[in-house]
Amino acid sequence: MVRRRSSSRCDDGLVVPDATVGRLAVYLRALSALGEQGRATTSSEELAAAAGVNPAKLRKDLSYLGTYGTRGVGYDVAVLTDEIARVLGLTTHRAVALIGIGNLGHALADYAGFATRGFHIAALFDAAPVRIGTTVAGLVVRDVRDLGAVVLSERVSIGVIATPADAAQGVCDALVSAGVTSILNFAPVVLAVPSGVDVRKVDLSIELQILSFHEQRKAAGASLEAIG
């Protein structure tokens, strides 16, 4: 992941720390759930519990956006939902290109969460002749060699790479050449990109290894207790 600063000045001149941006999306989901339940207002305590954070952190996070609560009362669910969606840039519609239609790519193409809130998958790509031309999630899989042209014609603003590791850098370079500056990478490689391009990485085996570390620590603690 590329990160040169740990906070970002957004549209309105607001400065929002990175750690906060990551949690805003979580708050947004919790707010949507409250809204669906018919709740009109909520408190920092309730919303924080739903998001799995401490209430003080929630209030601090929201304070970076401005003043949207009412002291003694709480937050208006609809107002806060709209404000967070706006700050996250979800009021602008964004076209996503998904490259690599193997098992994972297939799952991502079908994943409902992708289609919600301001995103839509505009095109699917693969390099394998056997996949090109097939229909997945209602879209025809295109030849990855057409990536540049389609990115321009469909105004793709985010690229999602779900290719094998050895193809990822080539795809990334093609995306960057076509002007894409936001990439979500599922391939287990560190992508090299010019400055100004944001890469976020999701790596399943790394998540497992982190769990393994903690699991081992817990086992060691249990042994020590048994001995002592």
Add this chain to the structure above:
Amino acid sequence: MVRRRSSSRCDDGLVVPDATVGRLAVYLRALSALGEQGRATTSSEELAAAAGVNPAKLRKDLSYLGTYGTRGVGYDVAVLTDEIARVLGLTTHRAVALIGIGNLGHALADYAGFATRGFHIAALFDAAPVRIGTTVAGLVVRDVRDLGAVVLSERVSIGVIATPADAAQGVCDALVSAGVTSILNFAPVVLAVPSGVDVRKVDLSIELQILSFHEQRKAAGASLEAIG
């Protein structure tokens, strides 16, 4: 994700910060690649470049494990690989249970990265009668109602939840009841777990929303430049 402390005392009494643990897995992958290329030694500069971090950070991270480099020379690739694998607990074999064999679960079951380095998928579960009994990635999908019994018989130490959001908490509770203390959650919900249970969360739509935020910021910056 549950985190009560931001660093963890491991097996040897070493204290390793959380941020470092997450990067050790990245270094391990870079080291494996160097090893496959036949490199016997490397430097903090080379390894840091391969891992996408700054060399000082790499050296600081490795310093938490002990002294494994040689001043003026660098690091022995094989020695450092083994040491990181040991600290991450990858020398112990861990059984993983995967619950929810929809598109994503199917992709995860087939994902090679899951099977490497100390992990193996011991069992697959689903709640849908149409899926129970089918074979996926060489394993028969079992009824999620048998989860508790199988976790015990197969000595499952990590649970991976790839169910729809509304099923996730129930599955989580069943895992915890059966004694599982490490969970990787792909469902878009915040799981409630007792203390002592680690949950890590992978959320695709949150990653997209973070990219959206930065994309918007870049667009705003470009507009300001055009005006100014």
Add this chain to the structure above:
DNA sequence: AGATGTGAATAGTTTCACAGCA
């Protein structure tokens, strides 16, 4: 000479505790 290992400085994040306002 050359690269590691690390104390010190800097930067970023979380939590506390309470002032301030409805």
Add this chain to the structure above:
DNA sequence: TGCTGTGAAACTATTCACATCT
């Protein structure tokens, strides 16, 4: 009164710069 908003304090992480060792 009750809950938000926020300075200040505490904690964590990153980076620098150089002493240290081969």
